[in-house]
Amino acid sequence: MPHTDPTPAAASAASPSSTDSPSAAAASAARIDAALTGPGAPFAVVRAQDGAQAGSLVYASGPRTLREFAETTWAFGDQAFLIGAERSYSYGEFFAAASALACRMTEEYGLRPGDRAVVAMRNHPEWQIAFWAAQLAGLVAVPLNAWWTEGEFAYALDDCEPRVLLVDGERLPRVAAWAEKAGARVVVFHHRDGAVPVGAERYDDLPAPDPLAAPPEVEIRPEDDATIMYTSGTTGRPKGAVATQLAQVGAALNPRFHAAASALGRGVIPGQGPAPVTLMTFPFFHVAAFTSFYAAMAAGGSLVVMRKWDAEEALRLIREHGVTHYAGVPVTALQLLAAAERADDRLESLQMLNTGGAAAPPDLVARLTARYGERIEPRNGYGLTETSGGVLANFGADYRLHPGSVGRPTPVTEVRITGPAGEALPEGEIGELWLRGQSLVRGYWRDEVATAEAFTDGWFRSGDLALVRDGRVSIVDRIKDMVIRGGENVYCVEVEAALHEHPDVEDAAVLGVAHPALGEEVAAVVRLRPGATVTADELRAHVGRSLAAFKVPAHVLVRDEQLPRNPTGKILKRELRGVVDEEVGALRRSEEGA
Known part of the structure; x- marks a missing residue:
């Protein structure tokens, strides 16, 4: 535990720009x-x-x-914790299952505190068992994006070098080759069809957890690493x-x-x-x-x-x-x-x-x-x-x-x-x-x-x-999404909020496109609600009623399909940018020709 100053600090994490006369x-x-x-x-x-x-x-x-945090949940006993479509767990059942898996990883697999344990599966209740088993064993849990391709998994696996992979049957084909090459152990959840690779075992085949068994005796310090979580990678390779x-x-x-x-x-x-x-x-x-x-x-x-x-x-x-x-x-x-x-x-x-x-x-x-x-x-x-x-x-x-x-x-x-x-x-x-x-x-x-x-x-x-x-x-x-139009800063979030205020707009993304004189100008990609009839010009007029003229999108492109998003809900503007540049360029050429 890090040494702390015994004098309590300020009660609130106030900004340096706080005022003497708050509201x-x-x-x-x-x-x-x-x-x-x-x-x-x-x-x-x-x-x-x-x-x-x-x-x-x-x-x-x-x-x-986190082990201390998890151990306190054992007191909730028979209260429902994880409610899934196929299986539910009380707190007591969850803690017993996580403890049993933690003991298996330390006693059978020979894992030690500091070893990495990848968790890659859908939102099954067993995801939580896998993650907390890693914490009870003192391992560094590495939750990976379940939507990744085999190549994306391989990049992160090469980076963090786990000794065990806790995955579901859907993810197994995407990580099996890496695990076999690296000699990593694999525990497969929700895998009922087909064989598992060498070094892998089905979670369902493991012995039933002992409800009275304790997690393994390992030393875990506050300064030890607990997790490696990879950034979403919307602007480049994910970082751990x-x-x-x-x-x-x-x-x-x-x-x-x-x-x-x-x-x-x-x-x-x-x-x-x-x-x-x-x-x-x-x-x-x-x-x-x-x-x-x-x-x-x-x-x-x-x-x-x-x-x-x-x-x-x-x-x-x-x-x-x-x-x-x-x-x-x-x-x-x-x-x-x-x-x-x-x-x-x-x-x-x-x-x-x-x-x-x-x-x-x-x-x-x-x-x-x-x-x-x-x-x-x-x-x-x-x-x-x-x-x-x-x-x-x-x-x-x-x-x-x-x-x-x-x-x-x-x-x-x-x-x-x-x-x-x-x-x-x-x-x-x-x-x-x-x-x-x-x-x-x-x-x-x-x-x-x-x-x-x-x-x-x-x-x-x-x-x-x-x-x-x-x-x-x-x-x-x-910072990277801000549009600079003729020297004026246009904040995309502000324009997106104005578009969302129109009752016909279901989703919207705003980004900058190159302009020969202004440097950049504002473009918007909009998905309308079913049955909506609002036009692009009407949306531009709507934005203009609440924002300055230089913030009004010069181009409003209407889409029927959903806008691309990553698993966390953020719009992937890099996927929109090329299409928007192409469409705006075509519109400009058409206007010049006219």
């Missing part, structure tokens, strides 16, 4: 913050003096390793972001803090009432899922697991299991609300709609409020692979008032808005968002150059443009 909402948030983070409070913080988190704020109490045990337990405590702050904001004592039932639609390998399942496990809640997203099936599961919390990317949340409207489903059990993984259009909370009033609490936030999940959150009344914000930081997250030279900018000015805190990764796996480029004196440079007002952070755009 009433900010003052209320500060009072709640103080109640939760003061000396002796459950989320009190101190400043670490050494280790990977040196200089950062860390929680003063609570678990210091390495989080320590202390960083991941910080990530596990962050959603607990926001849940407590939300409860106090509603006048409710935190922790009272029945355990939450969460419909999990994030892929488990994505960092947004970690925020959700950490929150569920801390409260003894249940995770209803979807194998594949389907809005109508989601409605059925919500009704069948009395789902209280929805967790997913904004596009699936919008589809859920649309399906509920078509079915006249009042979502009676739902108490929270939580989105992450991609920017939420401001009209999402407006649509939720228009149909359900204030009964369902909206929540969104901000997090990255490099922050091990959500570190900012916006919820409840504050979210309804400020739907374009991603909220306020956790107590162990410090925020800085910087100019080109890394200087702190005043309140309200747009600059790059820098972050520092307990849950940040220590760097990139075996990549000192990338680590040095991303981190400065413990601060992570996010690459996002943002501003802070009254302690509330708003993300403006990705």
Whole structure:
């Protein structure tokens, strides 16, 4: 455990640009913050003096390793934890299964703390057994994108060199050749047909777990590596972001803090009432899922697991299991609300709609409020692979008032808005968002150059443009996505939000295209709702009513098909760019010819 300063640090991770006269909402948030983070409070913080988190704020109490965090869930016993289509697990059954697999990996496979264990499968309940078995054994869990091709898997496997692969039958053909060549052990889940390769065994063939057996006796330290999570790779080859045990337990405590702050904001004592039932639609390998399942496990809640997203099936599961919390990317949340409207489903059990993984259009909370009033609490936030999940959150009344914000930081997250030279900018000015805190990764796996480029004196440079007002952070755009039109900055997120406000727009992406005189001009790709008749010119006029003329897309291209997205819900603009450049070029040539 890193040495910490015994003097409690500031109760809130305030931005350097905070003001002396905060708004009433900010003052209320500060009072709640103080109640939760003061000396002796459950989320009190101190400043670490050494280790990977040196200089950062860390929680003063609570678990210091993921094994400690997991061991506390054993107390939930027969409460339902994982609810799948084929098999469900109580907390007791889950912990016994994870302990048995952890013992097998240490005793039978000879794995030792620090060895890497890849987890690659769909959102089966057994994904959680595999991941937590790795943590109970002191291994470094490496969740890989289940959508990857064989070549993409091979790149990551060569990079992290795992000694064991925990995969489902669908992923097995994509990793089997690598495993055989490397001599890695393989455990295959949900594989009923065909033989398994040499060195592999079916999980279903392993001995039944002993419900009284303990996990293996291994030493796990807070400074040890816990996970390697590969970035989404939207701008190049994925990099392996390495989080320590202390960083991941910080990530596990962050959603607990926001849940407590939300409860106090509603006048409710935190922790009272029945355990939450969460419909999990994030892929488990994505960092947004970690925020959700950490929150569920801390409260003894249940995770209803979807194998594949389907809005109508989601409605059925919500009704069948009395789902209280929805967790997913904004596009699936919008589809859920649309399906509920078509079915006249009042979502009676739902108490929270939580989105992450991609920017939420401001009209999402407006649509939720228009149909359900204030009964369902909206929540969104901000997090990255490099922050091990959500570190900012916006919820409840504050979210309804400020739907374009991603909220306020956790107590162990410090925020800085910087100019080109890394200087702190005043309140309200747009600059790059820098972050520092307990849950940040220590760097990139075996990549000192990338680590040095991303981190400065413990601060992570996010690459996002943002501003802070009254302690509330708003993300403006990705630095690389900003369009510079004739010297004027156009933030794509702002234009996308304006397009989303039109009732006929289902999805939208804004990007820059080259222009001989202006340098760049703004283009938009739009998918309309079924039956919509709005024209491109009408959409341009709609944007022009709320934004300056230079921000209005010069070109609006309407699509029937869904816009390309990665598994986390982010639009893949690189896949759109070539097609957009071609279409815009054809339009210009046509206009010149006319």
